[in-house]
Every structure is written in structure tokens, then in C-alpha cells.
Amino acid sequence: MLKTIGNWLDARVGFRETFWPMLRHPVPRSLEGPMGWWYVFGSASMTLLLIQIVTGIGLALVYVPAADQAYESLLFLDYRQPLGWFLRALHYYAGSGMVVMLLIHMTQVFLHGAYKYPRELTWTVGVVLLLCTLGMFFTGQILRWDPDAYWGLAVAGSMAGRVPIIGPEIVHGLLGGDVIGGDSLSRFFALHVFVIPAALFAFLALHLWLVLKCGISAPPVPGIIVDPKTYDAEYEKELKTGVPFFGDALLKDILFSSLTVIAVVALAAILGPKGPSGPPDPTLGGVNPRPEWPFLWLFGLLSLSPPSAETFIILAFPVLVIAALFLVPVVSNRGERAPSRRPIAVLIVIVTYTALGALTYEGITSPWSPKMTAWSGDPIPERIVLQSTPRRLLGAVVFQNKNCRNCHALDGLGGTRGPDLSTIGTRLTRDQLIDQVSNGTPGGGNMPAYGGRINPAEMALLVDFMVGLRSPNQPPAEAYGLSPTVETKEAAKKP
Amino acid sequence: MTDYKMVQLTSALPPVPPCIASIPPSAPRRSFLRWITGLCGTVASAVLGLPLVGYFLARRKREVAWVSLGSIEDFPVNETRMIMFDSPLRQPWDGMTAHTGVYVRYEGRDEQSVDRFLVLAVNCAHLGCPVSWFPQSGLFMCPCHGGVYHANGERASGPPPRGMFHCVWRIQDGRLQVQAPHYPTLQDTLDGTV
Numbered sequence: 001m002l003k004t005i006g007n008w009l010d011a012r013v014g015f016r017e018t019f020w021p022m023l024r025h026p027v028p029r030s031l032e033g034p035m036g037w038w039y040v041f042g043s044a045s046m047t048l049l050l051i052q053i054v055t056g057i058g059l060a061l062v063y064v065p066a067a068d069q070a071y072e073s074l075l076f077l078d079y080r081q082p083l084g085w086f087l088r089a090l091h092y093y094a095g096s097g098m099v100v101m102l103l104i105h106m107t108q109v110f111l112h113g114a115y116k117y118p119r120e121l122t123w124t125v126g127v128v129l130l131l132c133t134l135g136m137f138f139t140g141q142i143l144r145w146d147p148d149a150y151w152g153l154a155v156a157g158s159m160a161g162r163v164p165i166i167g168p169e170i171v172h173g174l175l176g177g178d179v180i181g182g183d184s185l186s187r188f189f190a191l192h193v194f195v196i197p198a199a200l201f202a203f204l205a206l207h208l209w210l211v212l213k214c215g216i217s218a219p220p221v222p223g224i225i226v227d228p229k230t231y232d233a234e235y236e237k238e239l240k241t242g243v244p245f246f247g248d249a250l251l252k253d254i255l256f257s258s259l260t261v262i263a264v265v266a267l268a269a270i271l272g273p274k275g276p277s278g279p280p281d282p283t284l285g286g287v288n289p290r291p292e293w294p295f296l297w298l299f300g301l302l303s304l305s306p307p308s309a310e311t312f313i314i315l316a317f318p319v320l321v322i323a324a325l326f327l328v329p330v331v332s333n334r335g336e337r338a339p340s341r342r343p344i345a346v347l348i349v350i351v352t353y354t355a356l357g358a359l360t361y362e363g364i365t366s367p368w369s370p371k372m373t374a375w376s377g378d379p380i381p382e383r384i385v386l387q388s389t390p391r392r393l394l395g396a397v398v399f400q401n402k403n404c405r406n407c408h409a410l411d412g413l414g415g416t417r418g419p420d421l422s423t424i425g426t427r428l429t430r431d432q433l434i435d436q437v438s439n440g441t442p443g444g445g446n447m448p449a450y451g452g453r454i455n456p457a458e459m460a461l462l463v464d465f466m467v468g469l470r471s472p473n474q475p476p477a478e479a480y481g482l483s484p485t486v487e488t489k490e491a492a493k494k495p
Numbered sequence: 496m497t498d499y500k501m502v503q504l505t506s507a508l509p510p511v512p513p514c515i516a517s518i519p520p521s522a523p524r525r526s527f528l529r530w531i532t533g534l535c536g537t538v539a540s541a542v543l544g545l546p547l548v549g550y551f552l553a554r555r556k557r558e559v560a561w562v563s564l565g566s567i568e569d570f571p572v573n574e575t576r577m578i579m580f581d582s583p584l585r586q587p588w589d590g591m592t593a594h595t596g597v598y599v600r601y602e603g604r605d606e607q608s609v610d611r612f613l614v615l616a617v618n619c620a621h622l623g624c625p626v627s628w629f630p631q632s633g634l635f636m637c638p639c640h641g642g643v644y645h646a647n648g649e650r651a652s653g654p655p656p657r658g659m660f661h662c663v664w665r666i667q668d669g670r671l672q673v674q675a676p677h678y679p680t681l682q683d684t685l686d687g688t689v
């Protein structure tokens with residue numbers, strides 16, 4: 001019976017003739033060996049994409065993309081809708097997993113030279129897929145509509161506003177109006193749910209078609225060189241002894257994808273949904289907006305760059321990175337594929353990941369952000385005020401009150417924007433301290449000039465406190481005979 | 496590389512019957528049909544495409560809306576306060592996202608005994624984060640990258656390329672009013688000064 005229906009359908013649809021050969025297309029035999037494990041990351045990210053589609057549809061059943069209701073609907077999902085919290089968590093961790101898998105997949109393809117002839121276009125389309133996925137990540141973060149989303153949008157708007165001439169138009173287009181609000185949210189909802197997914201699916205279809213059309217590259221062997229003239233014939237010969245994809249080769253994919261799914265589900269179940277971090281009220285204080293993790297490196301790079309290079313980094317750097325990725329197969333589409341024969345490729349990967357890692361770490365710790373509550377929240381370590389003179393105690397109060405702690409830590413407690421001042425008494429003399437506090441960093445650097453904001457009595461107390469900031473067995477800066485230059489003395493007198 | 500899949504795919508389709516290929520085209524009719532198709536196609540694309548492009552690229556006219564922040568007597572001289580209000584530029588469905596604040600400082604009267612106010616947007620001129628006012632040290636500090644501004648809104652230190660954004664204000668019937676601020680950026684400030 002079933003067979004009859006199947007035959008009836010197949011006579012009309014022609015499944016057996018078209019799709020069956022696709023599934024059974026031969027792949028190089030060596031994929032059956034341990035090298036085959038390198039080929040599982042692309043399919044794993046596709047599996048995660050399937051999770052994203054299903055969970056995304058599920059979330060759309062409850063989520064309200066309106067500025068006044070989005071937050072409530074997220075809370076409803078988290079606390080009232082059965083398993084709503086799980087779907088939210090899964091959507092976040094499967095999305096994160098997708099980025100991770102894509103990065104590993106691309107790294108593998110890069111290291112194994114699989115992007116070389118005839119698979120240049122497959123790589124290029126893959127880069128587009130990475131961009132789509134990152135676009136999904138950013139737009140998805142906005143849909144969380146908490147202070148991070150609001151201020152993330154503000155930062156994105158300010159960045160876009162730096163584009164010469166048409167900047168204001170772009171900002172208006174990005175925010176969907178003159179202020180950040182319901183229009184902005186609807187815009188990002190449309191992008192996240194309609195526009196980017198449509199592009200993603202279209203390019204994914206193209207990517208898969210190209211994989212079928214050009215075949216899966218054999219694991220690289222040192223000494224075997226890609227030459228566009230001879231490659232096709234060699235590959236064809238290789239496939240003669242190949243194995244069908246829909247067979248043992250697929251087993252590795254399925255096993256790894258299953259493990260990935262288990263890991264993502266476990267993460268979601270254990271860690272729970274991400275945010276919303278608070279109601280979307282822009283007048284609530286205490287915000288410290290951070291981008292999502294795939295963008296932390298950019299946040300770090302931006303914050304560490306000198307202000308003069310900043311607009312360049314904001315506007316040109318992403319374009320250059322994307323262009324470089326696109327151009328990879330143009331720069332080298334022939335020659336050796338084995339990483340052992342391509343030291344430069346290996347070096348590029350190492351340098352890139354080291355830089356990304358270091359910048360992401362900087363982005364997490366973000367030492368350039370003042371700690372806005374430190375002046376009132378972080379106590380002066382006991383060791384420093386123990387057995388202090390009354391003048392030094394008063395100086396400590398001035399130190400707290402003038403918000404110095406927001407940027408300067410004592411014994412590691414407080415902001416890290418400026419240097420830790422626990423031992424400043426060994427480095428700067430009284431006069432140098434007065435100069436530094438009154439005039440700030442010369443040329444409008446990182447420290448503001450406190451000259452007009454602190455009276456002479458407060459200054460005297462403050463400096464009394466600071467010259468004593470050293471451990472008892474360390475000599476004060478004066479002891480080294482470090483005396484301020486005439487200019488700084490003059491400058492110190494000015495306020 | 497053989498296109499073995501392509502072969503499989505195309506072989507499923509029947510070949511073009513020779514009878515269709517060999518019909519002699521009646522030239523004038525055929526070319527008229529082509530011409531009219533091209534014309535209709537162009538018109539259809541235009542009447543469909545232009546309004547769509549217009550819709551997507553349209554920019555709503557920027558409203559000028561004045562918000563009253565309170566009577567002059569409410570503001571002590573040389574004291575900075577944050578005044579909050581609901582932005583009139585909001586959509587009805589904006590909810591608490593429409594909450595907006597500006598920093599107001601009454602600077603007393605000038606020589607012509609005109610009241611002077613300083614009204615500053617909360618957005619940092621660097622990348623738009625909300626700055627906080629610290630009356631103890633008389634500084635605005637930004638939580639994002641450590642930009643600092645003086646009480647008069649001028650840049651004190653850190654990455655911001657300029658001072659804070661000044662809102663447009665006026666005094667009407669003894670009350671301070673401010674033009675509802677749009678989201679300010681370097682090229683699109685609140686008072687037109689770049």
C-alpha cells in the first residue's frame with residue numbers, strides 16, 4: 001500500500017531520479033578515515049540553524065515586538081509560559097553554538113585549503129552566511145529590549161552617524177525615527193524574522209548546491225598540489241573509488257551533530273535564558289552596556305584605539321575584514337593545501353585567534369570603563385587608613401568624595417580606568433601630585449583636570465593622603481630626589 | 496569534473512519536441528508582442544517599485560515639540576539636575592522607552608538680566624552612552640569608555656571628540672521649555688552646531 005503511494009508520488013515528483021543521486025553522491029574515500037572528523041562542523045551549524053528556526057517560531061508565538069510590551073512578553077516567556085524559559089535559553093545557546101561552529105568550520109576550510117580551486121565561490125558564499133549569522137545575533141540582541149538593547153542601539157547609531165555626509169540618514173534609517181523606540185524595535189524585528197533569514201536560507205541553498213556541484217574536497221596531502229588545469233580530472237579519478245555521502249560518511253555528521261545538540265540543550269537547561277537584564281527605561285541609572293560576545297572583540301579594539309584612529313576603525317575596519325575574507329580564494333586558489341606546507345596560513349590563523357581572544361578578554365574586563373559606583377560603594381582598604389593621622393583620614397574622605405575611585409583602584413578595589421594608586425606615594429612627589437590632580441593628563445588625555453573643582457584646603461588634605469599611599473617599608477618619592485621641574489611647579493600654583 | 500548529477504537532473508526532463516522549435520515565427524506579430532510585453536513590464540515594475548522604494552526610504556518630517564520642564568524658580572542657581580519627561584517624539588506604543596532625561600543647570604541672569612540655562616542631553620558625544628552627573632566633583636562621567644565632561648558640558652578628558660550636546664531651550668511664561676531632543680550624533684546635533 002505505502003509502496004504504491006510512494007511509486008505514484010515518485011512517478012510525478014521524480015524524487016528517486018533527482019534527490020537520491022544527490023544524497024548518494026560520492027565523496028573521497030579518505031573521509032571514511034579519521035580525517036573525516038574535520039568535516040562535521042558545517043553540518044553541525046546547519047543542525048543548530050534548524051533548532052533556531054523551530055525555537056524562533058515558538059518564541060514568535062508569544063513575543064510582542066512592541067516597545068511597551070516586549071519586556072513583559074519576555075518575562076511571560078521566562079516565568080509563565082510552560083517551557084518558555086527553555087525555548088529562550090535554547091534560542092540563545094543554539095545561536096551562540098552556530099557562530100562557534102561556523103568559525104571552526106571556516107578555520108578548517110582555511111587551514112586545509114579547501115577553498116582553493118574549484119571551490120572559491122563556496123567559500124565566498126560561506127562568508128556571506130557568517131555575516132548573516134552575525135546579523136541575526138545583533139538583531140536578536142535588540143529584540144531582548146532591555147537596557148543593553150537600548151544602549152546597544154544607541155552606540156550603533158552613534159557609530160553609523162560618523163559616516164560622512166549621509167550619516168544622519170543612516171541613523172534615521174537604523175532607528176526608524178528620531179528617537180530610539182517602538183519604530184526601532186519593529187525594524188529590528190523585521191530584519192531578524194524576515195529579511196536576514198530569507199537571505200540566510202537563499203545563500204545556504206546556494207552554498208549546499210555548490211558543495212554538491214564542486215564536490216567535497218579530499219583531506220589535504222602534503223605534496224599534492226591544486227592546479228586548476230589538472231584538478232578536475234584528478235578529483236574525478238578520486239571519486240571513482242569514492243564512497244557515497246549518504247552512508248558511513250554521514251554517520252560522523254549525525255554523531256557530531258547529536259553531541260552538539262546535547263551540549264546546547266544541556267547549556268540551555270543549566271544556564272537558563274539570557275536576560276532581559278531590566279526594564280527598557282533609558283532613565284534608569286547604572287547602565288553599563290556591553291555588546292554580545294561575538295562583538296566584544298570589536299568593542300575592545302575600539303576602546304583601546306586612540307581617538308584619532310577611531311572613526312577609521314568604526315567605518316573602514318569592518319569593511320576591510322570582510323573584504324579580506326572575500327578575497328581569500330582570490331589571493332591563493334592553487335598550490336599546496338596541507339597546513340604543514342602552508343606556514344603563512346597557519347600563522348594567520350594563530351595571530352587572528354590570539355588577537356580575537358585578547359581583544360575579547362579586554363572587552364569582558366573593559367578596564368576603560370569607570371566603575372560608576374566605586375566612589376560611594378568601595379571602601380578604602382583598612383590597611384591604608386589604619387593608624388592614619390586625622391589629616392590623612394580627611395584626605396581619604398576627599399579622595400572618595402571627589403569620585404577619584406571611579407577610575408582609580410586602591411589595592412585592586414575600584415575602577416581600572418586610571419592606574420591603581422595604592423603605591424602612588426612612591427612614584428610622585430607632593431608637587432607632582434598637585435600638578436597631576438589640578439591639570440589632569442596634559443593635552444586632554446584620560447584624566448580630567450580637577451583644578452577648579454577642588455579648593456586649596458581639600459587639595460592639601462588629598463595630597464597628604466596620597467603621598468602616604470605606600471607600604472611602610474617603601475620610601476616616599478621625595479626620597480629619590482625626584483623634584484618637579486620648574487614648569488610643573490608653576491602649573492601647580494595656577495589653580 | 497563530470498556533472499553526473501546534472502546529467503541525472505536534466506535527463507529527467509523530456510527533450511524539446513521538434514515541432515515547437517520548427518514553427519516559423521510570424522515576424523511582425525511576434526515583434527509587436529515583444530514590444531508590448533517590454534512596455535507593460537516596465538510600467539508594472541515602475542508603478543510597483545517606485546512607491547515601495549518611496550515607502551522604505553521615506554524619512555518622516557522631524558517634529559518640533561516643546562516640553563515644559565518647570566518654572567524658573569524651581570531651578571536653584573548653579574545646580575545641575577536631571578529632569579525627566581516623556582518624549583513627545585514617541586510612538587503611542589513606546590511605553591517606558593519614551594522616558595527621556597536632560598541635564599538642566601540654571602546659570603542665573605546675565606548683564607541684560609536674562610535668565611541663562613544650560614540644557615544638556617544625557618547622551619555622550621563619543622558613542623551615545625548615558626553620562627552621569629557627579630555634583631561632588633562637578634563632572635559628568637560616561638560609563639562606557641570613561642569620557643568626562645565639565646559642569647558646563649565641555650569635554651574634560653577621555654575619548655569624546657567634543658563637548659556634550661546642547662538642547663534648544665526657551666522661556667515661555669516664566670517656564671523653562673526645551674525642544675524634545677532627537678537622538679543626537681556628531682553630524683546631527685540638537686542645536687545645529689557640528
Ligand code: FES
Pocket residue numbers: 619620621622623624637638639640641642653654655
Ligand atoms: S560613549 Fe561616552 S566615552 Fe564612549
